[in-house]
Amino acid sequence: MLVLLPILMLIAGAYVAFIAGKFSPGNQKIAGIMATLFSGIAFIGALILSGAIWNQYDSNAVQFLGLNIQTDILSYTLGSTTLTMDPLGALLTLVATGLTLVVSVYSITYMQKESRKEYFFPLMLLMVAGIAGIGLSNDLFTLYVFYELMCITSYxxxxxxxDKWDSVEAGMKYVMLSAAGSAFALFGIALVFGQFHTLDLVAISGMEVLSTPLAGIAVMMLIIGFGVKAAIVPLHTWLPDAHSAAPTGISALLSGIVIETGVIILIKSLMIFRGAINFGELLIVLAIITMTVGNLMAFIQLSVKGPDLKRILAYSSIAQVGYILLGLGLGFAYASDMGFRGGLFHIMTHAFMKGLAFLAAGAIIYRIGTRDISKMKGIGYAMPITSLAFTIAALSLAGAPPLSGFMSEWMIFKAGVDVSTTIGGWGIVISIILLLNSALSLGYYLPIIKAFFLKPTRKWKGIKEAPTLMLIPIIILTAITITLGIWPDIGLRVIEPVVRFLMGGVI
Amino acid sequence: MFIDNWLIITLIVLLPFLSFGIIPLLKKMGDKSIAWITVLLSGLVALFVFLLIPDIYATGADPITAQYNWVPTIGLTFDIHIDALAIFMAAIASGIGFLVVLYSTKYMEGEKGLPRYYALIMLFIGAMICLVITDNLLIVYFFWEIVGLCSYALISFNVQDPSAAKAGIKAFVTTRIGDIGLIIGIFILYLGFQTFSIQDIITTLTNADTVAFNDLMVYVAPAGFFFILGAMGKSAQIPLHAWLPDAMEAPTTVSALIHAATMVNAGIYILARMAPVFVYVNGWPTTLLYLGGITALVAAIMAVVEPDLKRLLAYSTISQLGYMVFAIGLVLNLGNGAVDLQGVFISQYHLLNHSVFKALLFLCAGAIIHSVGTRNMYEMRGLKKEMPKTRWLMLIGVLALAGVPIFSGFWSKDMIFAGALEHELWIPLALVVITGVLTFAYSLRMYFLVFEGEGNRKHAVHETPNVMLIVLAILAVGALASWILIQTFSMGFEVFGLGTHTHYLGDFVSETFTSAAFGLTVLALGLGFVLYWFRNSLKNNMISQWIIKWGRTGFGFDRLYNNIAVGVKEVALKLRRFQTGDANLNFIGIVLLLIIVLIMLAYQGVF
Amino acid sequence: MAIEIVQTNLLFGFILLGMGLYCVLSKKNLIKMVIGLEIMSKGAILAFVGFGGLSVQAYVVVAIAIEAIVAAVALSIIVNVWKHTKSLDITDMSRLRG
Structure with a gap:
């Protein structure tokens, strides 16, 4: 039953937050507090499950958080079906609920001026419930249903x-492209069904592919279908609009975990064809295109009149998805454990550092009311803690040590060089492209930091440090970003079972 | 020993990082207390490092080793292996670091953001020490990046100044591009040796039989050249040098510590450290000879025409770093597994002397700029009356830089000439000798422009304050006498297999003055003097004008960087046109990806 | 026998998918684009149906329900677009670009 704790808590939290918000119009904060409470419990559940995963994979392990957790909590039989949490799902749930927890705290204050909070928090929790469900499902169709739950709430x-045009236009474009993607995904799933006459991933993993061309088409459909959510270039066009127009807490969740969920669901479904089609190489090529385009687009944003801070971060998310895809692609194509480790660890570190970047940026936007970087000159003197937090996030995103982004990025570099034993110089070329991308990303993060600390062009009258409830999540995420950089072991312990799981290829 | 070595090492590793965390928290105590606390802390770090020196520089000494389990999940350990080279670099970092912090107590007085300054300096010292004492290449890279980050943060220390912020970005991005070489080199070595441990790599390679050796060389050879790329970025070798002159926007103390005495030596260090491995690679030493020689020469030409005191010193640093790279290029593969690593020793000997006299020059320049308020040498003039003590101290530094006999720079430079002469490397030798000529010329030019002549100043100029003078005096003594350490120094390097023999002091002196290289030194000095003396009549022909014009714009390297940036921007602008915001166009992405995936799957033979 | 049904259904599924894709690529009216999306998903559902079996029925019913929800959300956003611009022509809606 414990395996269901995160998802049940998130769904229950959605109802409770809605009812609490609806029936207490006087108390504006209650929905947010309820959301925080329930996502907190869900997070604790996810922590326990991660501990169980670690114990399952390393029986000699030191007891996780001092507890010896039985591994039989990882599955629960419900009628005829058994729900099992696999390592990938545990990682996803842990990161998602953790980020949701801080975002809920943050949004209590951030959404204060907005109306309809009793809808906002439940929708957010349902979105994360979709992600937790994806982590829990071992059946491609269940996966699809939870995926749609995540999508619909995010629309x-x-x-x-x-009442803001930006949000409406961005939402419109997002729903159009994403719904088209879902149709492709469903088509792909139908083709999988046609091959195996079942959608149970465990059962499928033992079967042979009937027809390779059909499998190829299925791979194509799945890549396009889930690639929309993962923002693979050229399916990324919705992302900069949506991520910059959404409320900041949601931007953080979208960039931090939703697009990564797209990647995870993509690889989870593609793994069906592991033996038949070398989709790893496909992912590598797409990854290189994705990160290069993402970085270039983020870089050019600075030359635009009135550069939009959130839009730069959105484009940088595309680039970061490229890094993740590259790591995973190298893992699948050439059985590189470093590739898996780097890609998965990057999912974790990126969730926290990009979440931090968005939350810090959001706090600044909350105070000064504009997303224009050129109007933020010298904001670092009015909001020192927030600006410092943003600086740390940006440096981490650019891969500067001793921050978490560095730790995950070098693993992907290493994977690139490692595979050069198989594909010769190309492996090194891939690594060089990745490193050049990383250097290019400095080219847009550093000018933002520079702008924050330049001599103020205007008096920051009445602009104070962010409110405490927004500052706490920012500080927590900063601490995580630094901690994962100097002590990556705590993160890698959650990653390591997933790496072995992906290397083994069994579900 | 009454204190365990392990304890000392742990303190050396932890103390700077703890200071980095603590110093900003002491903000309330006031800038002055913070400054003196940092003096104390950096003094302690330096003390601990110096405590280890006697253990290393003794006959038949063993390296000091320690190990911390850092990331057990992936088996990453923080191995420490302190030998003569490591402890020497650590001593430079902590010793000069301490002096710079002491100097800063007065020099940086009244600046804004001092807690940040001192915290970053401590972080830098710690990272630099860790970089040199670790045996794990991955951890070398980790700290390599951290010192780069410190350098960026300290160049942009004056955050309100747009040019400082810009210089910081330029430095960070340029060195980052060089770092690509280092990290890829490291991973290639890992492919071959399955270890990140430098000592294991050296042992494996030297003990390998012919077949295994040839297999390993497949990895070692490309790695060697990637390492050179890494060193080019950090140690500002052409064409990745242009960030260093711009980095002079940093406070002068930072320039002295990071951009003259320590961080820029990291590239030299890694080449020296890996030389026992890469010496076997055909063409590796030769590449270094030419890279170093050309860098030394070109940078010296730019120094000759540079009007800005600090930028001149920066070019001179690049030039001297070129010497060091050149010296490492003197290593020799004698065949049958025998190697001559004397070049490593020579480069480190020059590094020792250079660190001291260049720190002295920078700190003197800082004192002058502090009191005159300009960096342009033509606006200084005639400072010998107003700053007599500074003048004498700086003169020592200038003579050491120029390589005038008995000052420290002379001895190591002479050794470099002798090395090239011994191996009969005529073209590289010509490069460094011409550089020697130019070095003397620009040293004289700098000294005479700053201290001689008549200056007309609006406001009074004061002599350097005493705290700063003490630091300058210590460094001046070093610039006079650091060469005397040769006996101990070479013994240590010999023991650890990084030099061929111990130079006994008496023999060393007599050898130096009787060698043919001494003749070259005298020749270089003479020509340099002639060049300086007839500077006005030499200035007016076409070629000189051309050199002056081009040299002052950095020989177009800046424009090259700019063009690259503009090129990237143009590609991005073209890309940006595709993001039209048209809803129909979004779906073209689907069609496009459909085609890409189809082509790739067809290529794989799926259909 | 099974193979034939499968192939016909897949073929028509592809055709529907292509028609829907063409529709969203070329139509300038938001409502027409939503119709295009619906055609695409009907193609996917048709492909599913062709494979037959009890579980497919369950899948298809759920999938149709999801389609309906997505369509409802899309239309509700379009209502908001209408409120802002009093137009459903997407050529008026490219303010977010670059």
Whole structure:
């Protein structure tokens, strides 16, 4: 039953937050507090499950958080079906609930001025419930259903500020492209069904592919279908609009975990064809295109008149998805454990550092009311803690040590060089492209930091440090970003079972 | 020993990082207390490092080793292996670090953001020490990046100044591009040796039989050249040098510590450290000879025409770093597994002397700029009356830089000439000798412009404050006498297999003055003097004008960097046009990806 | 026998998918684009149906329900678009670009 704790808590939290918000119009904060409470419990559940995963994979392990957790909590039989949490799902749930917890705290204050909070928090929790469900499902169709739960709630959340044109336009484009993607995904799933006459991933993993061309088409459909959510270039066009127009807490969740969920669901479904089709190479090529385009687009944003801070971060998310895809692609194509480790660890570190970047940026936007970087000159003197936190996030995103982004990026570099034993110089070329991308990303993060600390062009009258409830999540995420950099072991312990799981290829 | 070595090492590793965490928290105590606390802390670090020296520089000494389990999940350990080279670099970092912090107590007085300054300096010292004492290449890279980060943060220390912020970004991005070489080199070595441990790599390679050796060389050879790329970025070798002159926007103390005495030596260090491995690679030493020689020469030309005191010193640093790279290029593969690593020793000997006299020059320049308020040498003039003590101290530094006999720079430079002469490397030798000529010329030019002549100043100029003078005096003594350490120094390097023999002091002196290289030194000095003396009549022809014009714009390297940045921007602008915001166009992405995936799957033979 | 049904259904599924894709690529009216999306998903559902079996029925019913929800959300966003611009022509809606 414990395996269901995160998802049940998130769904229950959605109802409770809605009812609490609806029936206490006087108390504006209650929905947010309820959301925080329930996502907190869900997070604790995810922590326990991660501990069980670690114990399952390393029986000699030191007891996780001092507890010896039985591994039989990882599955629960419900009627005829058994729900099992696999390592990938545990990682996803842990990161998602953790980020949701801080975002809920943050949004209590951030959404204060907005109306309809009793819808906002439940939708957010349902979105994360979808992610937790994806982590839990071993059946491709269940996966699809939870995926749609995540998608549908995120459509509404992007268009949440319906009186603002930006949100509406971004939401409109997002729903169009994403729904088209879902159709492709469903088609792909139908083709999988046609091959195996079942969608149970455990059962499928033992079967042979009937027809390779059909499998190829299925791979194509799945890549396009889930690639929309993962923002693989050229399916990324919705992302900069949606991520910059959404309320900041949602931007953080979208960039931090939703697009990564797209990647995870993509690889989870593609793994069906592991023996038949070398989709790893496909992912590598797409990854290189994705990160290069993402970085270039983020870089050019600075030359635009009135550069939009959130839009730069959104484009940088595309680039970061490229890094993740590259790591995983190298893992699948050439059985490189470093590739898996780097890609998965990057999912974790990126969730926290990009979440931090968005939350810090959001706090600044909350105070000064504009997303224009050129109007933020010298904000570092009015909001020192927030600006410092943003600086740390940006440096980490650019891969500077001793921050978490560095730790995950070098693993992907290493994977690139490692595979050169198989593919010769190309492995090194891949690594060089990745490193050049990383250097290019400095080219847009550093000018933002520079702008924050330049001589103020205007008096920051009445602009104070962010409110405490927004500052706490920012500080927590900063601490995580630094801690994962100097003590990556705590993160890698959650990653390591997933790496072995992906290397083994059994579900 | 009454204190365990392990304890000392742990303190050396932890103390700077703890200071980095603590110093900003002491903000309330006031800038002055913070400054003196940092003096104390950096003094302690330096003390601990110096405590280890006697253990290393003794006959038949063993390296000091320690190990910390850092990331057990992936088996990453923080191995420490302290030998003569490591402890020497650590001593430079902590010793000069301490002096710079002491100097800063007065020099940086009244600046804004001092807690940040001192915290970063401590972080830098710690990272630099860790970089040199670790045996694990991956951890070398980790700290390599951290010192780069410190350098960026300290160049942009004056955050409100746009040019300082810009210089910081330039430095960070340029060195980052060089770092690509280092990290890829490291991973290639790992492919071959399955270890990140430098000592294991050396042992494996030297003990390998012919077949295994040839297999390993497949990895070692490309790695060697990637390492050179890494060193080019950090140690500002052409064409990745242009960040260093711009980095002079940093406070002068930072320039002295990071951009003259320590961080820029990291590239030299890694080449020296890996030389026992890469010496076997055909063409590796030769590449270094030419890279170092050309860098030394070109940078010296730029120094000759540079009007800005600090930028001149920066070019001179690049030039001297070129010498060091050149010296490492003197290593020799004698065949049958025998190697001559004397070049490593020579480069480190020059590094020792250079660190001291260049720190002295920078700190003197800082004192002058502090009191005159300009960096342009033509606006200084005639400072010998107003700053007599500084003048004498700086003169020592200038003579050491120029390589005038008995000052420290002379001895190591002479050794470099002798090395090239011994191996009959005529073209590289010509490069460094011409550089020697130019070095003397720009040293004289700098000294005469700053201290001689008549200056007309609006406001009074004061002599350097005493705290700063003490530091300058210590460094001046070093610039006069650091060469005397040769006996101990060479013994240590010999013991650890990084030099061929111990130079006994008496023999060393007599050898130096009787060698043919001494003749070259005298020749270089003479020509340099002639060049300086007839500077006005030499200035007016076409070629000189051309050199002056081009040299002052950095020989177009800056423009090259700019063009690259503009090129990237143009590609991005073209890309940006595709993001039209048209809803129909979004779906073209689907069609496009459909085609890409189809082509790739067809290529794989799926259909 | 099974193979034939499968192939016909897949073929028509592809055709529907292509028609829907063409529709969203070329139509300038938001409502027409939503119709295009619906056609695409009907193609996917048709492909599913062709494989037959009890579980497919369950899948298809759920999938149709999801389609309906997505369509409802899309239309509700379009209502908001209408409120802002009094137009459903997407050529008026490219303010977010670059």
């Amino acid at each position: 509404i959340l992007v268009a949440f500020k319906k």
